[in-house]
Amino acid sequence: MAQLKTTETAISVADFINSYVDNEQKKADCFRLIELMTAWSGFEPKMWGPTIIGFGSYHYTYTSGHEGDAPLIGFSPRKASFSLYIYSPSEAQKHLLDSLGKFKMGKACIYVKKLSDINISTAEKICSATIAYLNEHHECACRA
Known part of the structure; x- marks a missing residue:
């Protein structure tokens, strides 16, 4: 089986941001996030892989037998935009996207250029709903 690239590491989150992010506004947005x-x-x-900052964890197992751990929520300060790993595609969450603000949707994440482009209150609701969804469907650190 292939080795997972996105695993929790001991790298300092602050050191990663200070060395990887070259834009002061994006750096400030990172620390606010x-x-x-x-x-x-x-x-x-915690750092997950080389560029994802994650919070908490859950264990997943696919029907194929592939399994691993992933952060409950997280983000990555990519060059073009932030990748926000905060959304679980459930019917209950889809309506929240209408009030999130300016973003693009990817397969597994929400892309935003800057934090001021989104409604923070809505982002919080999406994160809370995602954590609840993961708690219900997976082995989750949020149960502790």
Whole structure:
């Protein structure tokens, strides 16, 4: 079986941001997202793989037998935009996207250029709903 690339690491989140992010506004947005996601999830930030900042974890198993661990919620400060890993595609969450603000939807994430483009209150609701969804459907650190 292939080795998973996105696993929790011991790399310092602050060191990663300070060395990887070259835009001061994006850097400030990173540290603000860390404050928000720590409060919303109840977990401290950890690096997952080389560029994802995650909060908490859950264990997944696919019907194919592939399994692993992933952060409950998280983000990555990509060059073009932030990748926000905060959404589980459930019917209950789809209506929240209407009030999120300016974003693009990917297969597994929401892309935003800057934090001021989105409604933080709506982002919090999406994160809370995602954590609840993962708690219901997976082995989850949020149960502790």
